[in-house]
Amino acid sequence: MIVQVIVDIPAAQVNRTFDYQVPAKWQSIIQLGIRVQVPFGRRQLLGFVVGMDDTTLFSGELKEITGVLDYVSFLNPELIELSEYLAGNLHAFRISVLQAMLPNMLKVKYENIFIINDLQKFQTMTLEFAEQLMYGPEIEFQKLTLEAILPGQLIKEMIQAEVIELEYRVLNQTTHKKIPYLKPLLNFEDMQAIVEKQGKRSPKQVQLLTYYLANYPLMWEEAPLNEVAKRSGVSTATIKSVIDKGWFERQERQVYRDPLANQERHSTTARALLPEQAIAFNAVKDAITAERNETFLLEGVTGSGKTEVYLQLMAHARQRGEAAILLVPEISLTPQMVARVTERFSTGVAVLHSGLSTSEKYDEWRRIIKGEATIVVGARSSVFAPLDKLGLIIIDEEHETTYKQADNPRYHARDVALWRCQYHQCPLVLGSATPSLETRSRAEVGRYTLLKMEARVNQAPLPPVEIIDMTQMAVRETSNEFSPLLKEKIRDRLEKKEQIVLLLNRRGYASYLLCRECGYVLECPRCDISLTYHKHDHKMKCHYCDFQQNIPRNCPQCQSTHLRTFGLGTQKVAETLEELYPDARVIRMDNDTTRRKGQHEKLLKQFAEEKADILLGTQMIAKGLDFEKVTLVGVINADTSLNLPDFRAGEKTFQLLTQVAGRTGRGRFAGEVLIQTYNPEHYVMQFAKQHDYEKFFYYEMKRRHIGNYPPYFYTTLISVSSKNLANAQEKIYEIKANIYNQQSSNSDLLILGPSKGPVARINEYYHFQLMLKYKNKKLVQSQLNEILTASQQDLQQGLRVSIDHEPLYFI
């Protein structure tokens, strides 16, 4: 048997498969996607099995693999095929793509252990090898495989029969969580007899036995020890004493860590769909039933009930025995969405997100692999969930930039989903109130099917939006950030005991330190950008490289003591609110207050329970929230994100404003929105005022057409960075010249730059970039391949070269 292996080094020379022989002892356990150890030159490397065959095209003598690392594969044949497609399409190394598909667990250091679940069976099955075999309740993986004491086939059989189980153990932490269980060893009559005999002695033990007798036969099998203690009202010491007496037995049981354990769950059932919901539901349902690969854009205004449509579609797929993936932008920001899914489906849901510990995440993946979870909810990387029978993928808030990975491999979850749905011949649903221009324009030309939901579930109109012209305000004298109208409306809602959401647009915005004498702005010594003031620890920090320093007493340039912080932070706004409305209860939500795990959920829960009047936050409060009592939304500064050097600045600002405006008027109470801006006439403000995504879309499309931007052109950003300014500069010009030489007379390829990145120097690295815009992917294919191939060599010369297709971030 011959295996094709991708070795674990991201480099052009090894960006292909290598063939190896498999010794007989391992042949029965080789599967696609498992990791093996192979000799490579003088080294031993890790690699992934991506193909199996009986023959090879290699003419020399093949080497043999030297070890097997997995018995369970986290990659199925589909994902292996996908990795090849993605690597080619993204100009990334195949190994980087494979790595991105795996749960983090397999990327950290770990040891492999077999747990023996059934000692008796294990002993019987391994009888003939008993002499060589040393083991306790666990057995080292190495013993069984690398030293090949047991035949692979036997190991496989024992795994299948669940006699043994493979566990990856990170450092010293157990991955399978165990909890103690208690099991009575006495029967009913014996227990009764003991209680009678004991009389007044050992009252606590009697209390425990009486509890068992009273609840017979409940919990007599075995029950969690802590639960027994709690219910019967005895201490764990008492339980220990009855175990010592031989009346009870203590057992260890493996449990899956439940990431949702601390949330209350009510169960819900499908609601009767409203007419627009029903039309959308039926269209997608038909595609699921017909096993048709069709992509739908579900363009539904905020509060139109998209989630209910998702839930019923997932239920339909499950009924047919198929799995479904629901992608959300960021799980910690959308606890309500996760709750809705788990409330609807009581079992078989896996929730994956970055907030989970490595082990928790691993548990969830194992449930997916074993087919125990067929509905997967998660952020970007969940699109790789190894489900075998996919019936549906849904991407909620499809316009969100978090769906694109910011570093290598720079994949977009939407492209991955398109590929997987085609593979499985199933539909893809892209949902949003404000779709990305790319998606909406594909619906325009019929490549995607457009489904619209224009009415809100509560049958109420979208809330009226008022634009407040901040240039008209006597700003200099009013010392705060609130216009008189916004102040008045806040007071009004506080009096009525209704709730308020206030957005501070922090995108592209920070507070900095300025000398009022000479105008000096404190900058990062390693990056060409000003340092940001952090109030909570009173430090100046760089947002690019983590540099930090104390606030200087004197200006480094003129020694003056007149240094002042400028700019608006949530902390400062919260202070102003406190001055203006001393009795109002304010929740502040930003990176500082939500750093700790679970903090998002906690703050949102407080707000939901009306333990606060005002929710003040950055963009993290803009989406997904569904609170009936919110009747006022205020945007404190709408403009900051408009001024970014990014052709999508208008689109992103419009999406943000529309999403946050949608947080009000969702229930029985009417809502209202105030947007403070210094650009009241700007088209983004005007269309946001009208809640008119469609008009915005056509207008923005015209601008993109004139500027030759996506979706009319494909874009690729090539960046070069180096500590040496001249080298970086030289390299970027060389790349440009190469592309230009081969394509000089082509009007379908435009090259912008080279230019310095928006921040010219980050962490001592100088950045230069080149933007390619083209109509046909073939135009640049070979040049991009060349750049990738050379990148390893460049790296050795201190040059980092990267290729980013359809960049969403400009750094």
Ligand SMILES: Nc1ncnc2c1ncn2[C@@H]1O[C@H](COP(=O)(O)OP(=O)(O)OP(=O)(O)O)[C@@H](O)[C@H]1O
């Ligand atoms: N068919 C229905 N009957 C009754 N209530 C419904 C129905 N569908 C949805 N709802 C309720 O309407 C509210 C709004 O729905 P949902 O949050 O799904 O809207 P959405 O379109 O996802 O909004 P957004 O884009 O603003 O997050 C929710 O409270 C939901 O429970």
Ligand SMILES: [Zn+2]
């Ligand atoms: Zn810095």
Ligand SMILES: [Zn+2]
């Ligand atoms: Zn100064």
